[in-house]
Amino acid sequence: MMSYEVVGITVLWSFLYGYLIVASVDFGAGFFSYYSKATKKNHVIHNIIQRYLSPVWEITNVFLVFFFIGIVGFFPSTAYYYGTALLVPGSIAIILLALRGSYYAFATYGAKESKFYSFLYGATGLLIPASLTTVLTISEGGYISNENGTVELLYRDLFTSPYSWSVVILAIVSVLFISATFLTFYASRAQDTNALKLLRKYALTWSLPSIVMGVIVLMLLRAQNIEHYQNILDIWWVFAISFVLFAVATFLIWKGKKYGTAFILIMVQYLTAFFGYGVSHFPYLLYPYLTIYDGFTSEPMAIALIIAFIGGLFLLIPSLLLIMKLFLFDADYVQGKRK
Amino acid sequence: MFIDYDPVIYSRLLTSLTLGFHVIFATIGVGVPLMIAIAEWMGIKRNDPHYTLMARRWARGFVITVAVGVVTGTAIGLQLSLLWPNFMQAAGHTIGLPMFMEVFAFFFEAIFLGIYLYTWDRFKTKMRHFLLVIPIVIGATASAFFITTVNSFMNAPQGFNIVDGILTDVSPLAAMFNAATPTKISHVIITCYLTAAFILGAIAAFHILKGNKHVYHKKALHLTMVSGIIFAIGTALIGDLSGKYLHEYQPEKLASAEWHLETESGAPLILGGFINDENEISYALEIPYALSILAGGTPDTEVIGLNEFPEEDLPPLWIHYMFDSMVFIGMFLAAVSALFVAMNWKKNWNAFNRPLLWAVVAGGPLSMLAIESGWFFAEVGRQPWIINGVMRTAEGATTSQHVDLMLYLFIILYAVLGITVVVVLRRMFKSNPIEHELEERGFAHKKEDEKEVARR
């Protein structure tokens, strides 16, 4: 029997994983859309990106909201530590998210396209993952001081730390890789050969850097948090599986076949790596101050949250399947034969 | 500006700013789906393309406001942890459940909104598309429901014990369904509907005033004003119950809002006026017995006065004006919609006369002003407590050194968003007037339509 603490963190971690995937697709798409416009290849992939993104951008955002509201419910002490420390980076992330979300809607539903909107959309697509991953960096410890009752973020240590920069780069590269593989798959379903060719090239371009960055982050983690590094080595096989999945998926894309399978493999690649990272981080929410056990909510609240979560899933899963059926798996829609 | 930096003050300002901005879009987000549903339903039942077009156009504008609602909601959701870490830590233990459930309501709404917008012509029957709007209405109203229980808890906390500074015996359901919940939720939800009806009505009235003779606008105005009168009556009735709740559970809030100085029965209601440092009231209008009736239902109800409370436990007295403007606007909206419906019902009266139309136009922004003043009254009236009687606002705040800078950044952000929303909405509807859109969809303007409406 899993303890409530473990159930809670597993639920939250799964949703964060969900956000990682759907948000990466969204963020990367924004960047590719801008980049291809800047290099005058816009006509090739614009439609693909619009058709996928239009119905789902709000859902993407809810994944994030789910995580940060859920973590306060399950682990109220995180509000205290992270809330106090993250005022500035958190506010910057909010502002970027706000600009991105609203200007996307203005451009898509509102009126005409504009260069400025699309620049904003592309730039925030890279800056947001960079600022959000700061949270994971900080959780490794060493960037927060907790003296005479006040928690403070040590900006200087954060900005001069190679580890923190390597995580930022890993995040950006992964976003581009995940997004490109998904869009390759989507373009192949849409039977749009020109878009497919371009997106496949993007996917291959970003495949190797994503793995290389993963390795670099691991090396630098050693200096930052040796305990976590050891824990990762103890479950090295998880990361080995992740690597094999990556290799197979990239091979398939390179061969130009089974793009759907390739994307699923990459989702599983990130799933294993992400959970491997999470499990080895266990039980710390914030090294060395906070573990899932000392920051946990009361038992009646934990039970109530878990019941609400299960009830919520009964509502969500059918609805999500419906939207996927209508927009993702409906060949006519994907091919643009229906509006 | 030479105020000493105090994170508490800046946190309060930034919270008021974000919530005050979010609530504009949240109110539209809760209210407009219902109006869309009513219009689409009428379109099907009467087989009238005007109503269907109304639903379509409202939905199109709605997406833009939802987008801002979502991003500002995300902002406040994160800001609560960033600015009030101690409060959120306590809230997480006690009232985390409805906050968590709210996210599911968002999810539900977001999914069906995505489907609804892109499937107008995709189903075989119109009814099937109409069914998709129901989850949106439910999801939006449910988010208002859940978040308002959190706010109710802050006003009437229960469902936990504090032993030596440690929270014990937590009961999430008791915390959620506290004494403030029934009146607060019903008042908040119905005022969202009322405001949505008046904003959409104001747009229709404005087009008619500008000389647009299309029946589409007359139908829209009629639909919104009939809904408006129902919601306005509901608002006043529930508002009265909210007063009775305050009398029972937060007498200091009621006394501050009413400038009710001494405990007495047969208390008068004070409208407007000025109060000086010695608590002398001048230029106010007094309605005898009205406060006792608002508080307890009878003229001889004893209403607790400000004299019973230590000064440091009282909110600022300017919330009086917030309360007065809310109630005044409520009366105004009820009168305007009642007059319109009555005049339209009498065949030989002209409900579309200019003064009345201008009054409806004013009703749009005024209803939003009532929402703002209602919330500022409720929230400032809870001061100095963040959780009434349990945690003071100053104890809940962050200790961070940069809240002032964040406040300035967010002022810029909201100014930019606010201006762009207006520009985008105007451009969207100007470039695509209804005559044009009806023609495009194969429903040219028919003379018979006009006669039919005139007959009704």
Ligand code: HDD
């Ligand atoms: C269109 C908006 C609107 C209108 C016309 C009214 N209200 Fe209101 N009122 C609100 C919008 C609102 C609100 C924004 O929804 C509030 C703020 C917090 C809350 O619970 O609801 C509120 C709060 C609120 C409270 C405080 C509840 C609390 O602090 O717990 C009282 C006593 C009333 N209202 C009473 C009335 C009365 C007697 C009205 C007469 C018609 C009235 N309201 C009209």
Ligand code: HEM
């Ligand atoms: C009583 C006042 C409030 C009402 C009626 C309300 C209602 C809504 C509604 C209807 C939406 C969906 C967006 C839209 O349709 O426009 C929304 C968005 C949001 N609100 Fe509020 N809200 C209120 C206050 C708050 C507060 C205090 C919080 C902080 C916890 C909050 C958090 C959010 C979040 C996180 C979102 C974005 C959800 C998403 O990503 O879809 N709201 N709100």
Ligand code: HEM
């Ligand atoms: C959306 C409509 C709302 C508006 C316009 C609003 C407005 C305000 C204002 C003006 C303040 C500052 C009071 C002062 O410092 O004098 C405030 C404080 C606060 N509100 Fe609300 N509020 C709204 C809804 C909510 C809801 C639903 C919640 C619950 C989640 C909430 C939570 C808070 C918190 C935590 C504070 C800070 C502590 C305090 O000043 O008491 N608000 N709000």
